[in-house]
Amino acid sequence: MLKRVVQVSFLLIGGTLGVLFLPYLFAMFEFTSRPIIENPYVEAIIGAIILFLLSLFLTEPIVNFIKWIEERLLKAPIMDLLFGTIGLVVGLIVAFLFSFGLSAIGFPVVSSVVPVLLSILLGYLGFQVGFKKWEEFINAFSNLRMTTAKKKESTEPIVTPPQKDVYKLLDTSVIIDGRIADIVATGFLQGILVVPQFVLTELQHIADSSDTLKRTKGRRGLDILKRLQNDDGPQVLITDEDIPNVAEVDLKLVKLAKKMDGLVVTNDFNLNKVSDLHGVAVLNINDLANAVKPVVIPGEEMHVVVIKDGKEHNQGVAYLDDGTMIVIEDGRSHIGDAIDVVVTCVLQTSAGRMIFAKPKGR
Numbered sequence: 001m002l003k004r005v006v007q008v009s010f011l012l013i014g015g016t017l018g019v020l021f022l023p024y025l026f027a028m029f030e031f032t033s034r035p036i037i038e039n040p041y042v043e044a045i046i047g048a049i050i051l052f053l054l055s056l057f058l059t060e061p062i063v064n065f066i067k068w069i070e071e072r073l074l075k076a077p078i079m080d081l082l083f084g085t086i087g088l089v090v091g092l093i094v095a096f097l098f099s100f101g102l103s104a105i106g107f108p109v110v111s112s113v114v115p116v117l118l119s120i121l122l123g124y125l126g127f128q129v130g131f132k133k134w135e136e137f138i139n140a141f142s143n144l145r146m147t148t149a150k151k152k153e154s155t156e157p158i159v160t161p162p163q164k165d166v167y168k169l170l171d172t173s174v175i176i177d178g179r180i181a182d183i184v185a186t187g188f189l190q191g192i193l194v195v196p197q198f199v200l201t202e203l204q205h206i207a208d209s210s211d212t213l214k215r216t217k218g219r220r221g222l223d224i225l226k227r228l229q230n231d232d233g234p235q236v237l238i239t240d241e242d243i244p245n246v247a248e249v250d251l252k253l254v255k256l257a258k259k260m261d262g263l264v265v266t267n268d269f270n271l272n273k274v275s276d277l278h279g280v281a282v283l284n285i286n287d288l289a290n291a292v293k294p295v296v297i298p299g300e301e302m303h304v305v306v307i308k309d310g311k312e313h314n315q316g317v318a319y320l321d322d323g324t325m326i327v328i329e330d331g332r333s334h335i336g337d338a339i340d341v342v343v344t345c346v347l348q349t350s351a352g353r354m355i356f357a358k359p360k361g362r
Contacts, residue, residue, distance in 0.1 A: 014049070019047065083137065084131035091127065095118040098115070167257075168192065168264075169195075169264050170194070170265050171250065172199050178221075184228060189233075197240050200238065207222055241256055251274070258279070266283075272284050301360060304357075315330075329344075329356070341357035341358060341360060342358055
């Protein structure tokens with residue numbers, strides 16, 4: 001099929017060349033007096049016959065050359081072909097623009113031959129540049145786009161996206177403790193404070209207890225909740241969500257926090273451990289309190305008042321202003337006295353902090 005196309009192309013090109021150039025050739029050999037030869041149809045037939053005879057020798061090499069080009073094009077990456085074609089088009093456009101300037105020159109060779117040579121040369125160079133440099137073009141455009149985007153971001157005001165409200169479930173102990181209200185008032189605790197109904201029920205039972213101490217703690221917890229609702233701070237949500245078939249309040253709270261993808265706020269050491277085992281994040285008020293306490297290092301001197309004896313033999317106990325207990329070796333004999341002590345070690349846990357010391361000069 002390709003061979004037939006090449007042969008037909010030779011016939012058409014031969015007929016066209018015969019009509020264009022044979023009259024000049026006949027004029028050179030003084031054949032213009034013969035009207036049969038001057039007929040354009042005859043000239044087209046003569047040109048077609050001449051090119052057909054040439055095609056008998058040139059068709060096979062041309063077909064092989066076309067197949068070779070086809071194989072090369074099919075194996076080449078699509079981006080190479082795309083940018084090579086774009087480069088070819090750009091080169092031909094540049095050559096076409098140059099031909100306008102050359103047409104003003106009166107020399108026939110310059111105005112007719114040079115534009116053809118420029119088209120071939122610039123078309124080839126454009127194809128090669130686009131074929132081999134397309135990755136650099138893409139990188140240059142990408143860098144330009146990134147630079148423009150960065151300039152645009154630098155001129156635009158930075159808007160912080162709204163953060164998702166995290167549920168923070170309060171347990172009974174942290175409500176009774178009361179420090180949660182002061183922490184919320186400082187603005188360090190954000191999100192939604194969730195009080196499950198079963199926690200509120202337990203708090204109410206404590207407030208209705210016959211024991212005076214428990215009744216006082218329960219009522220203080222209810223007052224703390226009322227303060228949290230009235231203060232301008234995080235929203236307090238009373239939820240009826242419950243965990244069926246679970247009787248223990250602490251376990252209910254942990255499972256509900258896991259269900260709501262929230263956090264447990266507590267000061268209960270044991271609840272802290274249970275939450276960790278269930279993979280639930282915990283905000284322990286005691287950890288926060290310990291974090292903001294003054295740092296005490298071994299070797300530091302302190303002035304304290306020994307209040308009572310300790311559990312071990314000959315120990316005395318003193319307290320700092322923030323309630324931190326200091327166990328003093330050989331401090332029993334100094335009960336009621338203000339003495340200088342030297343810190344020996346510090347024990348830090350979620351349950352609190354304990355300082356061990358000995359009298360200075362001992």
